[in-house]
Amino acid sequence: MLKGQCHCGAIHYEMPTEVLHHSLCHCTDCRRHAGAPMVAWAMVPAEQLHVTGQPAIYHSSEHGRRHFCAACGTGLFYVNEEMLPGMIDIQTATLDDPALLQPPTAHIQVADRIAWMREVHTLPSFERYPA
Ligand SMILES: [Zn+2]
């Protein structure tokens, strides 16, 4: 099992190491809800996710339900009982050690991708900040 939590620690969770898929979503809804250029998601059967604490639930579309911490705002889970019954998606950047999960295997919803995200891997990198 892998452990994760929201930023303030009011919500903790445990998820399996085996997931159905792990991908990087560029859709407008994920981007705006997370306040980030993309969001990493892994899907598991809902009964395999064990949550401690009570996430708030935001209706982000007709059937989309985004679970987040009402105290600190961290986005955590996504459920769509219409399209993906019995499944839950986890925002894997909230894991204690995201590198323990199998790496994402795809970029999805790139029709909505910010144009400059396509080439971000070519940017110069710094351990902390540029001198
Ligand atoms: Zn929190």
Ligand SMILES: [Zn+2]
């Ligand atoms: Zn998305």
